Amino acid sequence: MFVDMDMDIRKITAQDTWPIRHQVMWPDMPVEYVKLPDDARGLHFGIYEEDQLVSVISLFVEGDEAQFRKFATLVGSQGKGYGTALLRYLVNEARVYPIRRLWCNARTSKSSYYERAGFYKTNKTFEKDGMDYVMMEMLLV
Numbered sequence: 001m002f003v004d005m006d007m008d009i010r011k012i013t014a015q016d017t018w019p020i021r022h023q024v025m026w027p028d029m030p031v032e033y034v035k036l037p038d039d040a041r042g043l044h045f046g047i048y049e050e051d052q053l054v055s056v057i058s059l060f061v062e063g064d065e066a067q068f069r070k071f072a073t074l075v076g077s078q079g080k081g082y083g084t085a086l087l088r089y090l091v092n093e094a095r096v097y098p099i100r101r102l103w104c105n106a107r108t109s110k111s112s113y114y115e116r117a118g119f120y121k122t123n124k125t126f127e128k129d130g131m132d133y134v135m136m137e138m139l140l141v
Contacts, residue, residue: 014039
């Protein structure tokens with residue numbers, strides 16, 4: 001794994017996340033497809049390498065739980081450790097809040113990535129737009 005020392009993690013706006021979400025996750029859909037109704041209340045983070053945003057993630061705190069969504073890294077920047085660094089940052093950021101559980105709906109094809117990061121599969125699975133998902137969680141207390 002390679003992580004460039006010129007990268008930095010910043011809080012960003014929901015609007016900043018949309019181009020990467022769109023390009024990486026659902027390029028064949030209109031950009032509106034990657035906008036979430038609750039984006040305005042989310043916390044959004046991104047990794048920049050030399051002033052270029054390369055990876056994004058959004059956190060939504062609800063009571064004593066938080067969900068992260070729309071985690072995406074530009075294809076040309078994948079495999080360099082940016083996503084791992086951003087996810088690690090998000091987990092630490094989530095610990096600031098009085099939450100007991102951090103969770104996500106992971107594409108089943110990516111579940112081993114989340115397991116390596118300390119998340120566990122639950123028995124909740126579903127299909128959306130031709131993709132299979134599994135709910136994964138990490139207990140923070």
